[in-house]
Amino acid sequence: MPETLRLAVSQSYTLSTTSETLQALEQTVRTASSQSVDLILFPEAYLGGYPRTATFGAAVGARDPNGREQFLHYFKDAVDLGDTPEGAGQKWVDRELAKPKEGIRGDGTREELERIARETGVFIVTGLVERCGGTLYCGAVYVCPRLGVIGKRRKVMPTGSERLIWGQGQPSSLRAVTTTIRGVKLTLAAAICWENYMPLLRQSLYSQNVNLYLAPTADARDTWLPLMRTVACEGRCVVLSANQCMTKANLPHWVTGQSQQENGVNGHTKLPEKRARRQSTVTAEGHEIALPGPKESIAPSPTSKPDSSDFICRGGSSIVSPLGDVLAGPVWDDEHGLLVVEVDFEDCVRGRLDLDVGGSYSRNDAFKLHVEGLDLSPPP
Template sequence: AYLGGYPRTCSFGSAVGSRNDVGREQFLHYFRDAVDLGDTPAGAGDDWIQRNLPVAAGKNYRGDGTREVLEEIARESGVFVVVGVVEKSGGSLYCAVVYVEPARGVIGKRRKVMPTGSERLIWAQGSPSTLRAVTTTLNTVPVTLAAAICWENYMPLLRQALYAQNVCIYLAPTADARDSWLPLMRTVACEGRAFVLSANQCVRRGELPSWISGVFSTNERVEVEVDGDDGDEERKRSVTAEGQGHGAHHGHAVGNPADFVSPGGSCIVSPAGHVLAGPIWEVSTDDTPDPGADEATGDGLIVSEVDTADCERGRLDLDVAGSYSRSDAFKLSVAGLDLDPPPL
């Protein structure tokens, strides 16, 4: 999540059967860093999108104004914005994706339905009804977009729910920087006959917030330390679903501040499964441009000009939501979600 952040390496002071005070303070920091878009805990759907929910006396909008800022950015730049956020609503946090059109503002938002591993401690489950695709026009071309967040891409039925909506731009924001991620993205692109855009943050250990990396202030100063026995160092370095071999040390980030805790790996893949751009590794927006790089120039940006007609060309021999689906034999339904393609 770009806004609110991904709390990489932080265990929030938790183990099976126990939570500690330091972890609760860390969660307080994380909760306060999250954005408030003015939606309800259950998700108000179209009523939220269309601003039909009640507004507090003396205010012109719900939430903390993040939605309005995103809409202003899209409007002034003329860019269709898709951004990952950690969203707070009531007393819970949700990992979400927001779609913002220059002319209409926010046209959709979805929440991650299945947090992975220790994410389940800090993020609530979103409603599957929010998996609805959105439509817009990009450079005069009508397109249908949808997003599957991180390891939701390992959920075949969720992927099929997006394919069924005739998505041509499939978004896959992730926290997974393993070598196995790119083959998955190529499979999704080929399977769905869609362009796949996957973005992962590039983060150095020294860029982690202070409430993760060591010392932070509450009513008094608290130093975050590793607890547990001194043995079994291999266990402490075990690979988890959120990172790439960087174990969770009860909130304490140890090691060289220049080390990457997430090396990136953003990529763009064609409907035929060909890699069009990326993956880019260890390229941060704060880096000095590398004139020798094949992809990006130190700004962490990958670009590809695409022809969405390639999606239809690919469906000559494979349409997993239509001619290749055997819908007479296999049935899929998702609670609260219309699987018919949205009108363009």
């Protein structure tokens, strides 16, 4: 009998506040639940936000006071999960850390995610920005409907300007987690955005016998989907990749320095002049973005879907099979995209007839991988 599950990817964008984004996450999960979805993935930094185009007033050897104000806004938008700066790992998962005399440890985001998963019956994986001490971390959390949070990891290698605002996470948090959904055993783990370009990091996940590989990202380039197909084919695993889709009008005011009214009318950007669209990957206003190829551009009305030139991130979320076939996506220019696919996880085993890079094909008698603090053996 096929071991099938219904999996979903949400192409959502971060709203003005974290509480609003949590409410939107709940609404999306409830929609997914109505479609009998078993597990859903949200994008990188969905809770807390990916501060696209923000400079934080930084230049080599200089800091602008206004940039510190930007960081203050961003820090306050991040979630507090009650962890420690060094990452308490299983002790945090098992709630063994000291609690305040009154209330809970953290700001309640963990408990809210657990409530949503429990009430909907949907396993939730979401990217988030976590504040701990005075540092922010880009992370992902695994939320089981039955057991609550069963794992959390922090991005080990922020890319480019991310290194100014995010700390480096612990390699030990790359530990895969296991769960059983409707009789199907899953071993799942996440690689966040450009961590997927790190061959040894990918191998650390393959070595744990992962059959569900999660790739929340902020990369909307045309090169991303080929990477996801490579990961799926290489690891003989199902790959879910979720990215935000966002227009300039939906950037937070502390990034743009403008009020919502100045950004646009009723949440829509001001109408652009009619002009040709830019080439696929360009630099606009000093920021690298991905846009479609040349095509005649028609300015939208305030009630129509935004023109591609209005997007600062076009999405590109996808679902890929263990043999590298694209099952859904990539979806572009859809701010509320939801991909739902039924997947047979026995395809992961079928694919390992001729390739098992975490087992025999790895030639682990000749090649050795060691990751500080990480057990590379498959979890029970």
